[in-house]
Amino acid sequence: MSGTSRSCEAEGCLRVTREGKPYCLDHVLLNGYVSRMMGEMFELNRSRNSGKDPTGILANEVLVVLEDRGGAASVERISKTMNAPDTVIRKVLSGLSKKGKVTLAVTNRGKTIAKRRCG
Numbered sequence: 001m002s003g004t005s006r007s008c009e010a011e012g013c014l015r016v017t018r019e020g021k022p023y024c025l026d027h028v029l030l031n032g033y034v035s036r037m038m039g040e041m042f043e044l045n046r047s048r049n050s051g052k053d054p055t056g057i058l059a060n061e062v063l064v065v066l067e068d069r070g071g072a073a074s075v076e077r078i079s080k081t082m083n084a085p086d087t088v089i090r091k092v093l094s095g096l097s098k099k100g101k102v103t104l105a106v107t108n109r110g111k112t113i114a115k116r117r118c119g
């Protein structure tokens, strides 16, 4: 064991965080940097195409979540992190997959894993 371990600062969360971060992965969205970034994306999308492309906003968020998790995450994990229903996340992921932004794989337990693709 090395380094300092600290626990998540989110209320009621006792998880130990990685690399001395203030929040666990589930609560990293509470972290100023990420939430500010997402806020900007929301605003951008809202002002640019009000309601035209509802999945566009989510697609950006999914990519942020994947990025935050080192490039890959299960649909379950993404939906929990974003507080969005699985069905919505699946729809967004299939859109991203068609655009070549992510690749989707199904584990032998039937979980869908999304991996971010570069370029």
Ligand SMILES: [Zn+2]
Pocket: 008, 009, 010, 013, 014, 015, 023, 024, 025, 026, 027
């Ligand atoms: Zn937490």
